[in-house]
Amino acid sequence: MGFLTPSAGSVTLGGEEIDRIPKRQLAHRIAYIPQRHTPVFTYTVREVVTMGRASHFGAFSSPRGVDHAEVECALARLGLSESADRMFAQLSGGQQQLALIARAIVQQAGLLLMDEPTASLDYHNAMQVLELVGELAQDGYGVLLSTHSPEHPFAYADRVLLMKQGRVLGFDTPEQTLTSENLLSAYGVDMDIVTMRDRHGAQRRICLPVRRAPAGEGEVW
Amino acid sequence: MKRGAGHPSTGPAGPGRRFAAIALIGAALLLAAVLSLGVGYYALTPLQVVQAIGSRLGLYHGEVLPQALTVVFRSRMPRIIASVLIGGALSVSGAAYQGMFKNPLVAPEILGVAAGAGLGASIAIAGGFPYYMTQVFAFVFGLAVVLIAYLISGRTTQLPTVSLVLAGVMLKTLCTSAISMIKYVADPTDALPAITFWLMGSLNKVTWDSLRFSLPMMAAGFLVLHLMRWRINLLTLDDEEAISLGANPRRDRIMVVVAATVLSAAAVCLGGIIEWVGFMIPHIARMLFGSEYKYIVPASTLLGALFLLAADGLARSLLVMELPLSVLTSFVGAPFFIFLILRRTGRG
Amino acid sequence: MKRSLCTLAVLLCMVALVLLPACSGPAQSGGEDGDQLELVDMAGRSVVLQAPGADIKVGSTSPVAAYLIYTVNPDKLLGWNYALNDLERSHILPAYHDLTVYGMGEGLNSEAIIAAAPHFNLYISDKLDEAAVADADQLQQSMDIPVLVVSGKLKDTAEAYRLLGRAMGEEQKAEELAAYAERILSSVDAVDIPAEERVRIYYGNGPLSLETAPQGSTSSQVIDMVDGDNVAKLELGSGNRIEISLEQVLSWDPEVIVVNGEPKQGLSGNSAAEQLLADPGWADVSAIQNGRVYGSPKAPFSWIDRPTGPNRLIGLVWLAEILYPEAYGFDLDQEVNSFYQLFYHETLTDEQRNGLYLD
Numbered sequence: 001m002g003f004l005t006p007s008a009g010s011v012t013l014g015g016e017e018i019d020r021i022p023k024r025q026l027a028h029r030i031a032y033i034p035q036r037h038t039p040v041f042t043y044t045v046r047e048v049v050t051m052g053r054a055s056h057f058g059a060f061s062s063p064r065g066v067d068h069a070e071v072e073c074a075l076a077r078l079g080l081s082e083s084a085d086r087m088f089a090q091l092s093g094g095q096q097q098l099a100l101i102a103r104a105i106v107q108q109a110g111l112l113l114m115d116e117p118t119a120s121l122d123y124h125n126a127m128q129v130l131e132l133v134g135e136l137a138q139d140g141y142g143v144l145l146s147t148h149s150p151e152h153p154f155a156y157a158d159r160v161l162l163m164k165q166g167r168v169l170g171f172d173t174p175e176q177t178l179t180s181e182n183l184l185s186a187y188g189v190d191m192d193i194v195t196m197r198d199r200h201g202a203q204r205r206i207c208l209p210v211r212r213a214p215a216g217e218g219e220v221w
Numbered sequence: 222m223k224r225g226a227g228h229p230s231t232g233p234a235g236p237g238r239r240f241a242a243i244a245l246i247g248a249a250l251l252l253a254a255v256l257s258l259g260v261g262y263y264a265l266t267p268l269q270v271v272q273a274i275g276s277r278l279g280l281y282h283g284e285v286l287p288q289a290l291t292v293v294f295r296s297r298m299p300r301i302i303a304s305v306l307i308g309g310a311l312s313v314s315g316a317a318y319q320g321m322f323k324n325p326l327v328a329p330e331i332l333g334v335a336a337g338a339g340l341g342a343s344i345a346i347a348g349g350f351p352y353y354m355t356q357v358f359a360f361v362f363g364l365a366v367v368l369i370a371y372l373i374s375g376r377t378t379q380l381p382t383v384s385l386v387l388a389g390v391m392l393k394t395l396c397t398s399a400i401s402m403i404k405y406v407a408d409p410t411d412a413l414p415a416i417t418f419w420l421m422g423s424l425n426k427v428t429w430d431s432l433r434f435s436l437p438m439m440a441a442g443f444l445v446l447h448l449m450r451w452r453i454n455l456l457t458l459d460d461e462e463a464i465s466l467g468a469n470p471r472r473d474r475i476m477v478v479v480a481a482t483v484l485s486a487a488a489v490c491l492g493g494i495i496e497w498v499g500f501m502i503p504h505i506a507r508m509l510f511g512s513e514y515k516y517i518v519p520a521s522t523l524l525g526a527l528f529l530l531a532a533d534g535l536a537r538s539l540l541v542m543e544l545p546l547s548v549l550t551s552f553v554g555a556p557f558f559i560f561l562i563l564r565r566t567g568r569g
Numbered sequence: 570m571k572r573s574l575c576t577l578a579v580l581l582c583m584v585a586l587v588l589l590p591a592c593s594g595p596a597q598s599g600g601e602d603g604d605q606l607e608l609v610d611m612a613g614r615s616v617v618l619q620a621p622g623a624d625i626k627v628g629s630t631s632p633v634a635a636y637l638i639y640t641v642n643p644d645k646l647l648g649w650n651y652a653l654n655d656l657e658r659s660h661i662l663p664a665y666h667d668l669t670v671y672g673m674g675e676g677l678n679s680e681a682i683i684a685a686a687p688h689f690n691l692y693i694s695d696k697l698d699e700a701a702v703a704d705a706d707q708l709q710q711s712m713d714i715p716v717l718v719v720s721g722k723l724k725d726t727a728e729a730y731r732l733l734g735r736a737m738g739e740e741q742k743a744e745e746l747a748a749y750a751e752r753i754l755s756s757v758d759a760v761d762i763p764a765e766e767r768v769r770i771y772y773g774n775g776p777l778s779l780e781t782a783p784q785g786s787t788s789s790q791v792i793d794m795v796d797g798d799n800v801a802k803l804e805l806g807s808g809n810r811i812e813i814s815l816e817q818v819l820s821w822d823p824e825v826i827v828v829n830g831e832p833k834q835g836l837s838g839n840s841a842a843e844q845l846l847a848d849p850g851w852a853d854v855s856a857i858q859n860g861r862v863y864g865s866p867k868a869p870f871s872w873i874d875r876p877t878g879p880n881r882l883i884g885l886v887w888l889a890e891i892l893y894p895e896a897y898g899f900d901l902d903q904e905v906n907s908f909y910q911l912f913y914h915e916t917l918t919d920e921q922r923n924g925l926y927l928d
Contacts, residue, residue: 003461027467034462040323041457041512054455055467059476060448062515085235107466262680288683291713296679349696351703408787409810410875411674418675425675428707543676 001032001113013111027055031104033114037088037096045091045099046084049074052103067106074102078132094125101132111142118147130156150183150191154205162186175205183207239516242509246523250305253530257301260534263292303427303491304533305526308498310439310488312525313446314481315499316506316517320453321477322382325507328500329485332389332478335496336396337366338489342419343403347412355419356431359490360438366392367482381474421545422495424533435487442484443522449477450518457512495546497554498525504561608736611729612697612705612718618689621738628687630708631673633721633878636870637729638691639665640746640879640912641739647671647687656832660869660913679712689715689736693729695722695787695877723790726750726879746879749911753882753904757794757889760896767798768892771823771856774874776831778841779818780810782874791873791881795889795897797825809875815850825892826856827863829874838864839927863891866925869913883908 001018011018013029021029037048052074053067063071075081078098083091088099097117104112114133118126134156137143147153153160153174160177162169164186170177183191190210198204258274259265265273273293275281314329322331330336341362345355370392374384400420407413418425446453455468456477463470485499506520529546532553536544604620628647629635638646643662648669658666669685672678682690690708694701697720709716717736719729727747734743772792774780782788784799788809792799800821803811830841842864845851856862865884866872872884886904889897905922909915917925 001461001465003464023464023469024467027465030465032462032465037462039457040325041320041507043454043512047454047511047513051454051458051466054452054463059452059469059473062451103466262678263684287713288686292680292683295711295713296683349698349700351700352707353703410787410877414674423675425677425679426707428711537680543672543678 001030024055027107027109029109030111030113031107031109033100033104033112033117035115035117035119037100042087042089044085045080045088046071046075048088048099049102049106052106055107070106074105078102092125093121094128097121097129111144112136114143114145116146116148150178150187150207153178239510243516243519243523246520246527250523250527253527254301254305257530257534258293258297261292261297261537263288265289265292299427299429299432300424300533301530302432303424304529306439307488307492307495308525308529309522310442310484311495311499312502312521313443313518314484316503316521317446317453317477317481319503320457320514321474322386323457325504329481330496330499331386332370332482333366333392333396334363334482334485335489335494336393338363338486339420339494340396340399343400343416346415346419347403347407352426353430356434356490360486363486363489364482366396418545419493422493422547423543423545424492425543427491431491435491438483438487442480442487445476445480446518449473450514453477453514492546495550497550498529501554501557502528606736608717608732610718611720611725611732612702614702614705614718616715616717618715618736621688621736625688626685627737628671628682628685628690628714630677630690630692633876634691634693636876636878636880637693637733641733641737641743643914645737647685656867657869660915662914682714683712687714689717691733692716692718693721694718721877723794723881724754726882745911750879750882753885756897757885762796762893762896767796768825769800769823770797770825770827770892771800771818771821773826773828774810776834776836778828778845779815780812782809783811787877788874791884791888795885795892797888797892819853822854823856825861827865827873829865829871832867838867840864868925879912
């Protein structure tokens with residue numbers, strides 16, 4: 001994002017160094033979706049999403065027809081059209097995330113940066129958001145998403161960067177990176193990676209934390 | 222305007238209705254301004270006002286008392302225009318400051334513009350300069366104080382908004398002490414009452430010339446804030462978030478500060494220190510239109526103009542002697558502030 | 570967009586309104602017909618008035634201006650600038666007690682004056698500089714009534730009266746007042762007391778008489794003119810009321826003390842003098858020990874201090890008699906009678922005259 005200066009090495013986007021790209025242009029290429037959005041003033045959902053168009057016109061202009069059209073489009077796509085006039089703060093956590101994603105979409109950037117988008121969401125909303133992320137990836141968006149859950153990458157990711165305390169433990173496909181050993185180093189939890197088929201026949205991988213056998217008991221199963 | 226079906230979680234009405242509401246306020250302002258020309262010690266009916274204006278434009282050829290013409294054009298019209306401009310200027314710069322400092326409890330006086338202008342005016346009045354110098358001094362000192370506050374804040378490591386406010390408060394205190402000292406040694410027959418009256422806000426001394434001095438700067442300030450009205454929304458976000466959306470908050474903030482400060486300085490140097498308007502009106506605008514600055518900017522301007530127009534009308538007709546404006550605005554503003562605080566805590 | 574158009578429209582309206590009256594103002598200062606009087610006032614401004622008739626009214630932009638007009642011809646006074654207090658009423662003719670009050674300074678009610686349509690407005694100021702000219706011009710502009718500026722300095726009294734007399738159509742009366750002023754002023758001027766013989770005098774104000782007007786200030790003018798040596802010589806010179814401490818007075822040790830009392834608290838000069846004579850803290854001051862403490866008479870207006878008008882002429886006589894009776898040789902009682910007759914239109918009985926010193 002250009003906020004922190006690398007202490008070593010460099011960050012490039014499409015071959016260009018991030019620091020060299022003017023911020024407004026950067027916004028056309030990377031969109032950032034924060035974990036939470038708590039502004040001082042209360043805006044409606046539509047108004048929040050419209051702010052995503054900021055990089056498309058100058059400081060002395062206001063949103064024009066094309067901007068409003070984009071906003072409506074994004075709202076519709078994320079199923080927020082009916083809630084568009086409600087106050088952002090009134091929405092549920094999941095819907096707020098969706099609104100923020102809509103804001104990122106109207107920014108028309110190719111790469112979406114998401115900071116733990118499911119962290120404060122309940123299960124249903126978390127799944128909803130992840131589904132959406134998957135769709136966006138399908139539509140050609142690049143998505144860089146941070147998460148604490150070891151399972152999410154299996155479902156949706158092409159590549160995984162596994163880190164612990166600043167050290168890189170692995171950077172490859174989920175199958176390669178998320179092995180029992182790596183996960184043990186990362187989480188300090190013993191896990192089995194189990195491959196199975198869901199009811200539709202698709203192959204899925206899940207992480208199964210291993211329970212320590214209770215002392216004095218043999219195999220229960 | 223009306224909230225959708227009275228539901229607390231529904232936002233304000235759609236854009237069409239909001240623009241209509243703003244246009245309505247504008248129309249009310251115009252009407253009030255014309256009616257205001259009839260208000261004052263020398264009473265004139267609205268008909269007489271219209272006749273006077275008509276006669277001046279060469280459209281009406283009936284009998285018009287010369288005194289009526291004098292009162293309308295020499296005495297009242299400059300005041301009414303001044304009250305409209307000042308009310309609008311203070312309100313919109315208050316709205317801009319509130320957005321910029323991400324704090325709804327902020328007023329344009331916070332950076333020390335008013336205190337600096339007061340100091341300039343006190344020096345000019347106590348020094349026995351001609352009255353137009355008072356305006357010039359007030360303007361220059363007002364801007365100088367904000368500039369100093371900005372330079373000081375640039376050297377600190379805290380958040381720019383916090384350090385700016387702190388520097389502003391410090392300079393405000395300094396200016397106020399200096400003003401007290403000047404008042405102490407000023408001639409109690411003429412300088413002291415003049416200074417005191419100026420510090421409380423009065424449109425008594427507004428002339429066409431003083432309007433001409435302030436108008437260009439106000440026009441510039443209004444223009445910039447009007448053009449940037451949507452951008453101010455982005456300033457209410459965290460800097461990082463704003464940058465990620467492609468905005469340049471630092472540069473935008475500077476432009477807004479400059480525009481809002483020039484507006485407030487030009488307003489204060491015209492009519493003295495008039496309190497509470499810049500704080501209160503943006504809140505009312507927000508209650509009617511939500512937080513979207515695209516509406517808040519024009520709404521604050523018009524509502525503020527209307528408010529001060531009414532206040533000045535009262536100031537010159539309530540009693541035989543002229544009431545200072547701050548007295549009237551404080552009577553409305555202070556209880557409003559309390560009401561706001563209670564409302565917020567009630568909600569929270 | 571609609572919004573921009575609207576705002577632009579509003580801005581244009583404002584600009585138009587501002588430029589509108591720049592074209593021309595309703596032109597009138599004198600009348601359309603009748604004689605016109607062209608004067609140059611004491612600030613160098615050229616003022617055109619209509620020839621004054623018998624029933625004209627003259628407005629005042631400040632209290633002292635009102636007094637001036639009252640002394641020339643009270644019938645031509647438009648009104649006062651503040652409501653008269655009891656002390657003033659005791660020597661202002663009853664017929665004029667309740668004239669309309671038009672306010673003063675920032676609170677001057679322009680519209681009321683416009684409504685009353687006086688012949689012209691009198692503006693009086695000690696300093697006839699650019700600021701005064703600008704101020705007078707602004708008042709003239711905003712009310713569209715001519716403003717005549719005269720000097721408030723005591724030594725300019727004669728000239729001020731003569732000018733005012735012409736403007737008001739009261740040349741004869743004004744000449745009498747001017748002649749009186751000239752006589753008093755030249756008598757005072759003629760006597761010059763050498764520095765070593767000057768009497769050291771302290772002039773006290775306020776409830777405790779611990780506010781003073783330093784030498785050279787407006788309020789000290791009368792003292793300075795009769796060659797009194799004002800003991801208060803302070804750095805911050807423009808103020809008329811400086812707070813000092815009793816210690817200061819003791820160190821100065823004046824020979825004569827004149828006190829004003831505090832009119833706002835109903836403390837007369839005389840009472841203030843008695844207060845000091847009885848106060849043990851002041852007992853060591855020479856003036857107290859010699860009993861030379863005098864309360865300044867104040868009815869209807871102070872004899873030696875504000876208002877800064879011709880009311881102070883009699884104060885010159887009074888103070889001269891206190892400080893240097895031999896040098897000046899005025900007949901105080903005679904002068905007081907003449908003064909009150911001429912200026913305040915009152916014939917004083919002996920009792921009334923003596924009562925003045927007790928107020």
